[in-house]
Amino acid sequence: GAGVSQSPRYKVAKRGQDVALRCDPISGHVSLFWYQQALGQGPEFLTYFQNEAQLDKSGLPSDRFFAERPEGSVSTLKIQRTQQEDSAVYLCASSSSGGNTGELFFGEGSRLTVL
Amino acid sequence: AQSVAQPEDQVNVAEGNPLTVKCTYSVSGNPYLFWYVQYPNRGLQFLLKYITGDNLVKGSYGFEAEFNKSQTSFHLKKPSALVSDSALYFCAVRDGSGNTGKLIFGQGTTLQVKP
Numbered sequence: 001g002a003g004v005s006q007s008p009r010y011k012v013a014k015r016g017q018d019v020a021l022r023c024d025p026i027s028g029h030v031s032l033f034w035y036q037q038a039l040g041q042g043p044e045f046l047t048y049f050q051n052e053a054q055l056d057k058s059g060l061p062s063d064r065f066f067a068e069r070p071e072g073s074v075s076t077l078k079i080q081r082t083q084q085e086d087s088a089v090y091l092c093a094s095s096s097s098g099g100n101t102g103e104l105f106f107g108e109g110s111r112l113t114v115l
Numbered sequence: 116a117q118s119v120a121q122p123e124d125q126v127n128v129a130e131g132n133p134l135t136v137k138c139t140y141s142v143s144g145n146p147y148l149f150w151y152v153q154y155p156n157r158g159l160q161f162l163l164k165y166i167t168g169d170n171l172v173k174g175s176y177g178f179e180a181e182f183n184k185s186q187t188s189f190h191l192k193k194p195s196a197l198v199s200d201s202a203l204y205f206c207a208v209r210d211g212s213g214n215t216g217k218l219i220f221g222q223g224t225t226l227q228v229k230p
Contacts, residue, residue: 004158033217042205042220043159056215091158095216103149104218106158 002026004107006092012113013082021077021110023092031095032075033104034067038088046090049075082114117142119206121221128196128228136191136224138206147209148189149218150180154202162204165189176200196228 005024013019025032031050035043036059046065048056051072060067064082069075079086089111093104118141128134140146147166151159163174170182180191191204203225207218 031216040223042222045210045217045219048215048217050215056217093159102216103161103164104159104216105161106151108156108158 004092004094004105006090006107006110008110009108010111010113012115014115015082015084017082018078018080019082019112021079021090021092021112023075023077023094023107025073025075025092025094026096026105027073029094029096029105030072032069033093033095034075034077035091035093036061036088037091037109043091046077079112082112084114087112087114117208117210117219119148119208119219119221121204121206121224123224124222125225125227128226130198130228130230131195134191134193134196134200134226134228136204136206136226138189138191138221140187140189140206140208142208146182146189148180148182149207149209150174150178150189150191151205151207151220152176152202153205153223159205162191196226198228198230201226201228 007022034046037043045059047067049069064080066078089109091109093106095104120139149164150162153159163172165172165182173179203223205223206221210217
């Protein structure tokens with residue numbers, strides 16, 4: 001596609017439910033990032049993929065968070081047993097290569113509200 | 116550890132006047148610095164970056180930024196503000212640890228341009 005696509009754009013979950021957020025990066029982009037943006041805050045890094053390999057997951061806040069990119073293209077961020085503090089916008093970004101000085105291209109985000 | 120600080124939560128400027136959005140950074144090694152803009156309910160859009168070379172970097176929509184090594188600053192500027200420039204602006208630095216190319220963002224500055 002022309003840009004990074006994320007779905008759903010909005011998700012409301014009851015506390016304890018599992019959610020899955022999808023990211024479709026720009027075609028051919030090797031690097032894929034997930035960020036979490038709480039209200040009024042800057043994006044916080046969650047995890048990074050280079051192709052299908054998850055090279056950095058240091059930002060995942062707990063073991064309830066899991067991300068995958070099995071074929072090196074589409075990625076899914078899964079949150080198990082959601083808590084109210086998980087409410088945020090989850091941003092996906094892709095880049096043509098990792099470890100370089102190129103800019104990241106962001107999707108519009110998935111806004112998660114946990115009730 | 117790399118970090119950026121945006122000391123102003125909000126900047127107000129009249130249309131047609133010059134604007135400055137401040138950013139200071141802390142890095143080990145050479146700084147790779149970025150500015151992104153975020154419009155309501157949209158993802159982040161790349162404006163400009165400094166990697167090396169001229170201290171004055173020109174970017175999208177008439178924005179520019181000045182890299183100042185002695186003051187560890189990377190302020191965003193525009194000679195004549197437009198109402199449509201009103202948005203949330205983020206400064207970011209590339210994390211030099213590892214080789215992922217991930218960005219560390221500031222807290223953001225809301226720019227309000229009034230007619």
